[in-house]
Amino acid sequence: MSEYTISRRTLLTGAAATTAVLASSAVWAQQSEEPVILYGTTGGIVEEVQRRTIFDPFTAATGIKVVSVPYPKLAKVEAMVSTNTVDLDFWEIDGKEVGILGRRNLLEPIDYSLLRSGLREDLIPNAALDHGVGTIVWGAGIVYSASTFKEGAHPRSWADVWDVSKFPGPRTLPDPAYHIGPIEAALLADGVPADKLYPIDVDRAFASLDKIKPHIVKFWSTSPEGLNLMTSGNALVGMNTLGRVIVMKHEGKDPGINIEFNQAMAKISYWGMPKSAPHPKNFHRLLDFYLEPKNHAAFLNAYPAYGMTITSAQPYIDPTTLPNRINSPEKVPNLVMLNDAWWMEEDNSGRSNFERVNERWASWIGN
């Protein structure tokens, strides 16, 4: 696909695309840049906290302004890169997306030599990728209706979520196109130990999903949708991302749902830079600034739903936020770190496991 993409687009855009492909860090490292950086963001609470704790201090220190631009779809990134109209320096992406985009030559490689020395070793496993740097750890886990299940008599594991006689009520799980999908949960429910999840036994996962399918009111595709299913009482037990629920509880608000942290699943989220981004040097400076232990902790203390990606930030983390922090080992004993490597593996025809599972899912769900 990638060779084809380049040839077709070269036809479309002529020399511009070729220059874009040839452009490398060696070229842009020499150039001077205007003091701006374009951040693709969905806006909202997370960005406000980022602005307060990272971007504003960064601008004060360097004079470089962080400008928000609309969060792009992957298809838009491909269109921008191939027409050499990139209007974006970095945005937050999932590990699978780093894989898909990196393979298609749509991401600029990270130049670790521009970041502080020792950072690679400081980053947690899988956070230092060729085309992306892990900036937070986020997670999804078991959520349940606080009014239906009293604490202590609530589902405590994925096996409990699957046990509809012990914990009756409609369920909701994510669609596998979502970053943290139902496949790993299905295997955990079926008794697969967390360290034996990969390579995924797809048949076993679907057999396990067969058992819960009649009780699923809906497989959600966005996390607010899943949360809406829970808060509106349409589902009583399910899986959702933990961020918003944690933040609400931290602020003393009651969302009406509780989290069971046991067997929560966590993933790293990355900052990536599209090919031929206009301000690559500024991006590396911002990245370096953000991955300073104190700055990293300043953001995480203000937004306690996320976990850190650099180990040296630990001493600066506010201990009062620990009870809910996704990757503090003493608080979440059986955290399952998901890995995108298996999902991105390709067979001989160039189809990834992610594509094949999604296709199987599409015919499974319709029957």
Add this chain to the structure above:
Amino acid sequence: MTRFLMVGRRERAVVLLLAGPLLFLLCFFYIPLAQTLWMSFWERGVFTLDNYQQALSSALYLNAFAWTFELAFFTAFLTLIVGYPVAYAMSTSGPRLRLFILICIIIPFWTSALVRAFAWVGILGREGIVNSSLMYLSIISSPMQLVFNPTGVFIGTVHVMLPYMVLCLYSSMHSIDRSLIRAAETLGAGRIRSFLLVYVPQTAPGIISGLLLVFIVSLGFFITPAVLGSNQRPTVVVLVERHMGVLLDWSMAAALSSLLLATTLVLFAVFNRYVRAGHSAPELQGAEAISLYRMVAKIDRGLGAIRAPLRRWRSDRPGRRWRFRGPAPSFLTLIAILISAIVAFPILLIVLVAFFPSTSNTIDFSNFSLEWFELYFTRAEWVDATLNSFRIALLTAVLASVISLVTALGLRRLSPGIRTALMSINLAPMIVPAVAYGVSAYFLFAQLGLIGTTLSLIIGHTILAIPPTMLVMVAAVQSLDERLEDAAASLGASPWRRLRYVTLPLLAPMAVVSALIGFLTSFDDLAVALFLASSRAKTLPKQMYDSMLHDSDPRVAAASAVLVGFTIVALLAMHLLRSRSRTKIS
């Protein structure tokens, strides 16, 4: 074609008239789309038909096509059933009631489709208002499943499509001579019979254009079935979106889009062949009316078998003689008011959520707060996006309705075959999944160096708005009484004077409707904005979508409330201005 070219001066002017809009469509729709469709035949640099073979042989894709057409078909008919009494009440009621209905019907347009769908989840869900009140009244003992199944999907889609249908129907009802019904009643027809046999057939053009419009727009449904359905039966557009957005498999996405386009064009051609074939404009209206009349008359005759013994039974009974009065206007009006209230209800809830924030999905009446409005008004990106959306929608409305008006006027001078062909060319943007068009448009504007400009959004939205505005304008031109123009011509009026003083004033009300539809199409668009919106040119639906999708940002409710408030104020102002100018004239 040669016959078409060997025509008089007047006809040559028509060709010139049509050339502009066609060129616009060619440049900004067909060429970029062709580029995308071309991709469907290429996989890894090799020409292949694999994508088509896969799409036509796999049960997954065939099921998606079946469900997509089923969804569009039933949505069209349900919308007609729900919309008819509403449009009827609008055309018969006084200005105040008409204003109330109009506000209720238009309001849902002013908030993101995603927000609307979530509001329905809250209403129809297990603990929603419907289930809890029915359970409170002991009508049911356990909650009914009203959402995450086809019921929920159809409630959502009819809710979205109702304004289109009502505006189409209203346009045809507006001009009906109501004395015909009175005449039928004096001749002994009951209210139901005169309504069904005299009134309904005259609204045939509105019914047909409404059904077509809703059917075709419904083929592109994406968010509504995704949120309110069970996700067990994806629509074609959902699959296109998944191939393009998640898997970056453009060839398959392009193949599916082309198949949807091709199937729809075939259906459209069949429809034209069997329903409209061989009629010129005034005949067309007459033919539709006659066939509808025949259908209703057949049903009426069938009912006669029941009516006769009933009448005999009634005449045997002395004393109190009652006569079934039929659907009295007040009865239909009552239904219309009820429907309008239901349509506005989800939006009312969103507004209440904005004023009475609570952490869960409920409304906390003890907690009145303007906090979210403050958050909305103090953030430049929200205010900018709102103003920008207005600007884009206004210019889109003007551009699309001018193009539609010009084309509709040109079309009536042409032979039926060419007219059908040109109509299909103009309606095609409607059946291309908007995501596919968004990507194609991105490539085009990148080549033109217009990426990230407001102009690119206006052009993109105009392409989306041409089909619905065109359907309205063509229906309006068809119902134009050409004798008035002929009369003006025979009195020596030049073509321009005729256009200026006869044709355009006659078309003015419908031109306003079409501009309104164009405005709403632009204001509601998400799919094209997903690709063309940039830091310099944002739109509100894109802003709302981002917030809902990733953060469930409370500002969405505040933004909706502000827009709803604005709509009500704007419509009230229009109402006051119109009634003032009317008193001045009289």
